[in-house]
Amino acid sequence: MRLNYLAALFLGSFVVAQNDYPNLPTSFLQTSSPVTPLLQGFPWGTRTANNTNPYPPATGVIRAYDFTIKRGTVAPDGYTRDVLLVNGKFPGPLIEANWGDTIQVTVHNEISGPAEGTALHWHGLLQKTSQWMDGVPGVQQCPIPPGGSFTYSFLADLYGSSWYHSHYSAQYAGGLFGPMIIHGPSTVNYDIDIGPVMLTDYYHKDYFSILEGVMGTNPDLSLIAPQSVNNLINGRNNFDCSTLTSDDTAHCVSNAGISKFKFTAGKKHRLRLINAGAEAIQMFSIDGHNMTVIANDFVPIIPYQTQVVTLGVGQRTDVIVQGLPVKQGSYTMRSSIADCSRTIQPNATAIVYYSIFNKESKPKSTPWPAFTEAVANNCANDPLTETQPWFPITPDPSPPTTETITIGFGQNASGNSVFTMNTVSFRANYNEPILLLSKLGNNSYPDSPEWNVYNFGSNSSMRIIINNPGGPAHPMHLHGHNMFVESVGLGSWDGTVVRPANPQRRDVQIVPAGGYLVLQITADNPGAWPLHCHIAWHVSAGLYVTVLERPADIANLPIPSIMSQTCRDWAAFENTTVVDQIDSGL
Incomplete structure (x- = not known):
């Protein structure tokens, strides 16, 4: 399909399939393939990174992808081993879109021998109009069962470089990941886009x-x-x-x-x-x-x-x-x-x-x-x-609520080694996603403390202080937000905010061993948002909390019926198969 952006303004939404772009690299494993803006041009017009708050224009373009997940054999370093592959590729195929496009990915779960559920997360995207498409099983959705298919559809609401990966157990450590590029306004001129370096x-x-x-x-x-x-x-x-x-x-x-x-x-x-x-x-x-x-x-x-x-x-x-x-x-x-x-x-x-x-x-x-x-x-x-953001945003200097969370390590009641956040080690229930429960008005979970839900109610902003008194450094990732990183260091926080008029914003920040991380969130995205260490083995061991944001507004989200249907499909799979969930599930 070779429609230009101006045509889209008259014709409404149109779909561009992945295979319509012969210039897209089918594999970028051994040589770089320069990336260029997509055929619909520059829909952001005169917007630039230093004059535009990072919320997208509407393009009406759908970038459609079709992913089949299977087991396969690769030898990326010369050692042959079995992995999980997307469309037979390691790493998975490149997802590419313009800022403001809709990305649509249909996922077919053909994992067998043994069969496993799966779910894909689109790292760093805000999902402000599709909070249920964030891709975390037990939090926003039920897993896609073996033999099942599910179509994710979400706005390319930020621009730059990112990746997608499975959020089901530690599957992405087994090969289930790939790069994602969203073209947008430039800050610094350059001549050649080399593309992802993973x-x-x-x-x-x-x-x-x-x-x-x-x-x-x-x-x-x-x-x-x-x-x-x-x-x-x-x-x-x-x-x-x-x-x-x-x-x-x-x-x-x-x-x-x-x-x-x-x-x-x-x-x-x-x-x-x-x-x-x-x-x-x-x-x-x-x-x-x-x-x-x-x-x-x-x-x-x-x-x-x-x-x-x-x-x-x-x-x-x-x-x-x-x-x-x-x-x-x-x-x-x-x-x-x-x-x-x-x-x-x-x-x-x-x-x-x-x-x-x-x-x-x-x-x-x-x-x-x-x-x-x-x-x-x-x-x-x-x-x-x-690290000073190009477009300045000033957080609330006096957020109405502050939560302090301390990372710990030890053994649970079964003797398993676990990480904790405020003494609780997270464990997902694949059958009861927190967002879907909140939609039904269930926002308190006294019978499920292992879900580690922090309900911040209607607060307009929240400050979270994460203390890491011992053990390793942890790259802490927050879904649904570019968090303000107000301070990070060794020892204890002294209350000083670095560059309070324009602090660093990002979605992952390392909290050092023996140190602390202070982050702040503007509550502009009602949803159930994971906050967790992004080390696969640590989140599997329970280093995770859910930030429940504006639950009264979650009740009004237009969550589509396909989310409930996926839960019914997963329940049908569990009725015939024992799921060996040996970790947190994420």
Whole structure:
């Protein structure tokens, strides 16, 4: 379909299928495929990031995708293993839209051997007009049962770089994730959009086996952060098979190769860095090249230069990299797992090349000294003073309610190792999503304390102080909001808000070990919103609360009947199959 945006204004909504774009990369594993704005042009008109509050225009365009989820076999690092795949791809296909488009994804659950439910989350999108499409089972929906299908439909209500992933147990650690790009107004001019650069720690065991160890009865904190074996850039990085036992060497079948990115001399390249891993904090750098940071998560920021970018799980950072004044040569792109994580092979590399003749040559470049130092000594995001949103928004200086939540670790009544938030370890009930219960007027759950629901009533804004007195750093993710990050640090909060007229906004922020995180929310999105650590193993172990926002308005949400039907379909599946929910369910 080749309709332009002006035609859409006269014809109303129209659907653009994924396959209508032959320029979209079918796989971006080994070479970068430059991304360009979609065919409907620039529907945001004269809006820019510094003159527009980030709420979208209406385009009337539907970007339609069709996803089939199955088990499959891959060897992205040369080691053959079974994973979960979207349309047979690892990572999954790119979702691409313009700001203000409607994204429509029909998901077919064909997971078998054994069969599992599933649900997809569209990380960082606000879902202000579709709170039930956030994709968290037990919170906004029931899982999609095996053999079932479900169509997600939601507005591309923010612009920038993100990803989608399963929110059913730790499935995304088993391969069920992919990138998402929403084109919108520019802040800093650039020439070439390189597209997604996905950084992922990697495991050779299947996710369920790892969870069995995580949820075991040995209260050892190291077990709840299991050791990864490798680190990947866009799904590639060679694994050193000499580290394997003789029983495992048969799984190493080939040299998988590494990813490659074509740069043009003197041109400015946009790279969309995404930490889509299960646990590790990533340190990213390109030898010999400075980076200009232009966005954190979905929030454009005042640009600043750096040689190293830190990304906790779930975080995204967009950078501009100017090509060197050379016509040929190759340089090493690096992403290393920070020393606060346990891994066998922490260093992922890719090739940045300027001439096709250098595409296969091994770079001789050396890492920035700042990169080596950061990997060894840094498990926190850049200082809040450096990350100033381009469009200023001032939060309520005196929010009407404050909640303090303390992270803990121990054993539950069954002896399983768990994380807690204010002494409660979360466990989802797949059959009773909190949002759907709230729609029916049920906003108190004394018989289900493990749901860990914080009902903030009709408060116009809320401040949440998260204390992390011990254990590891946690990348805390809030759904449905770009939260104000008012302060973060070691020890206890002294009450100081960093840049109170325009604090940092993003949807994931690392709370350091032995430290605190202060976030604030403007209650402009009634719904049931997860607030959780984005380390797959930690949320599986219960490090989660639900922020119940404006329940009186939830009662008026036009939640479609398909949400109840999906619950009936899931209940029918459970009537014939015992679901082995060994973790929190998320």
